[in-house]
Amino acid sequence: MYSIHTPPAFRRVAKKFFKTHPDLRSRFKSIIELLRNDPNHLSLKLHLLSGKYKGLHAISLTSKFRITLIIKFDNKSIILVDIESHDEVYK
Numbered sequence: 543m544y545s546i547h548t549p550p551a552f553r554r555v556a557k558k559f560f561k562t563h564p565d566l567r568s569r570f571k572s573i574i575e576l577l578r579n580d581p582n583h584l585s586l587k588l589h590l591l592s593g594k595y596k597g598l599h600a601i602s603l604t605s606k607f608r609i610t611l612i613i614k615f616d617n618k619s620i621i622l623v624d625i626e627s628h629d630e631v632y633k
Contacts, residue, residue, distance in 0.1 A: 544618045552622045
C-alpha cells in the first residue's frame with residue numbers, strides 16, 4: 543500500500559477545483575483509494591509526462607481531467623501535485 547501526500551499547494555488547487563466540480567469529489571476519493579492500493583491499475587491510466595511536466599506522472603480522474611503526481615516507487619509514496627484539464631496537461 544502506498545502513502546498519499548497532499549501538500550498545501552495541492553490542497554488549495556483541489557479546494558478550488560471541487561468548488562467548481564463538486565460532483566467529482568466522490569470519484570476523486572475512489573481514484574485515490576485505488577491509487578493507494580495499486581498505482582498501476584489499468585483503469586487509472588498511469589503514465590509518465592514529458593515537456594514542462596517531465597518527471598511527473600498523470601492519472602485520469604475523468605476523460606476530461608487529470609491528476610498530476612509524483613510517485614516514489616522505492617518508498618511507496620505518492621505526492622499529489624495538481625488537478626487539471628486534459629488540455630492543460632497536454633498542451
